[in-house]
Amino acid sequence: MRTDLYQGHDYFNMNDLLTEEHKLIRDTARAWVKQEVSPIIEDAAENCKFPQHLLPGLGEIGAFGPYIPEEYGGAGLDQISYGLLMQELERCDSGLRSTASVQSSLVMYPIWKYGSEEQKQKYLPKLATGEWIGCFGLTEPDHGSNPGGMVTSYVEDGDDVILNGAKMWISNAPFAQVAVVWAKNEEGRIHGLIVERGMEGFSTPTMKGKWSLRASDTGELIFDNVRVPKANILPGKSGLGGPLGCLDSARFGIAWGAIGAALDCYDTALRYSTERHQFGKPIAGFQLQQKKLAEMITEITKAQLLTFRLGELRNEGRATSAQISMAKRNNVDMALNIAREARQMLGGMGIMNEYPIMRHMMNLESVITYEGTHDIHLLITGLDVTGVNAFK
Ligand code: TGC
Ligand code: FAD
Numbered sequence: 001m002r003t004d005l006y007q008g009h010d011y012f013n014m015n016d017l018l019t020e021e022h023k024l025i026r027d028t029a030r031a032w033v034k035q036e037v038s039p040i041i042e043d044a045a046e047n048c049k050f051p052q053h054l055l056p057g058l059g060e061i062g063a064f065g066p067y068i069p070e071e072y073g074g075a076g077l078d079q080i081s082y083g084l085l086m087q088e089l090e091r092c093d094s095g096l097r098s099t100a101s102v103q104s105s106l107v108m109y110p111i112w113k114y115g116s117e118e119q120k121q122k123y124l125p126k127l128a129t130g131e132w133i134g135c136f137g138l139t140e141p142d143h144g145s146n147p148g149g150m151v152t153s154y155v156e157d158g159d160d161v162i163l164n165g166a167k168m169w170i171s172n173a174p175f176a177q178v179a180v181v182w183a184k185n186e187e188g189r190i191h192g193l194i195v196e197r198g199m200e201g202f203s204t205p206t207m208k209g210k211w212s213l214r215a216s217d218t219g220e221l222i223f224d225n226v227r228v229p230k231a232n233i234l235p236g237k238s239g240l241g242g243p244l245g246c247l248d249s250a251r252f253g254i255a256w257g258a259i260g261a262a263l264d265c266y267d268t269a270l271r272y273s274t275e276r277h278q279f280g281k282p283i284a285g286f287q288l289q290q291k292k293l294a295e296m297i298t299e300i301t302k303a304q305l306l307t308f309r310l311g312e313l314r315n316e317g318r319a320t321s322a323q324i325s326m327a328k329r330n331n332v333d334m335a336l337n338i339a340r341e342a343r344q345m346l347g348g349m350g351i352m353n354e355y356p357i358m359r360h361m362m363n364l365e366s367v368i369t370y371e372g373t374h375d376i377h378l379l380i381t382g383l384d385v386t387g388v389n390a391f392k
Pocket of ligand 1 (some may be wrong): 098
């Protein structure tokens, strides 16, 4: 593994738009990543295992629930701070960002937004430090893009409910202590339940064989007559809007995170192009290589501007779900295209784990699929601009 020389790229002076607090958060996260994660990330990806010893450190830099109020253990930061943290984590690896964004937006967010005061007090402080890790169970084997069709369900039994069904593709499931699970009640209405490891009939088998997001653990959630106290049902929201509201927050984090992956690929290719000589000069001196680099920084800059504005809108509570979809779709696609071009710029070295590009490229194949596929987000924009639903 080479020394991590990444310094960031800011072609349109976006730094001027950040507060001193934003810069401190970003720089602290960057320094932590360089010291603690960069030296081990290739091994983690090779071994297909999330490095769990990083969890307390992620809590310390504020990556778990950055915008959750301090009274619940969060950092009480704004949305741009959340975005910057996700950018710095995904600059290293999408799986690292996944762990933090699932914990923040898909576990802490629904407990904070839809949970009872008792639930918030019980779970949020431990999730904020990383003492407990959570996962989010929405997708099922037969219901991915169409989560409203889910079959996981529960029936009432005294003070408890009995939960049956299965979820698939669940990030962090193999080691999470708690799972926020979306299931239908006897009337067919979707509710969120907090299921805890150790409840009888609840298991979390690991999904093996991934060529992507290898430094993140993915698993199933199996519910075989699991008895869950009614006190664990999130009382504040029912219907598909519950999980989809969480996805808005997570997709926003991904829009920022993808810029991080793109920046790392660009940074690596730029440096390599000045060091690598062919035909008697650095390859940076060939027009075809300059075209790639110029287009990369142009696309990164456009994504940075889009995402910063989205952060302002979210800070004001004005960002629409469709705007978030557009940013997630654009930025992940942008990052994946840059990873592919950057890999070519490194020639044969581009496939080696001495450089991060191939790992980013493989990771981004998951990122372009989860939290709504590339095509689903296009249809969300299509619906928004035409008023006509083309999903069904
Ligand atoms: P539809 O009829 O449009 O909506 C049902 C209800 O939900 C409301 N709603 C939203 N609410 C909040 N935020 C949003 N973004 C919302 N979108 C819709 C809507 O108003 C309605 O409310 P109500 O009160 O009228 O019932 O639903 P649909 O069944 O037609 O589906 C729409 C569609 C396809 C856009 C949606 O289901 C979708 O987004 N599908 C993609 C599924 C997805 O993104 N899954 C992600 C799983 S989690 C994950 O991937 C984590 S990866 C983690 C990591 O490692 O980083
Ligand atoms: P499908 O829905 O079967 O889609 C297959 C193809 O059909 C796609 O190209 C899709 O765009 C297309 N398609 C579907 N419907 C339409 C339509 N109406 N019009 C046009 N095209 C359509 N889920 C969770 O709940 N929690 C997690 O933590 C989580 N983590 C994940 C981690 C990883 C590594 C991965 C890969 C996935 C994860 N997911 C998670 C699941 C993820 O959200 C789903 O994979 C995703 O929503 C797509 O569902 P699917 O894979 O079933 O594909």
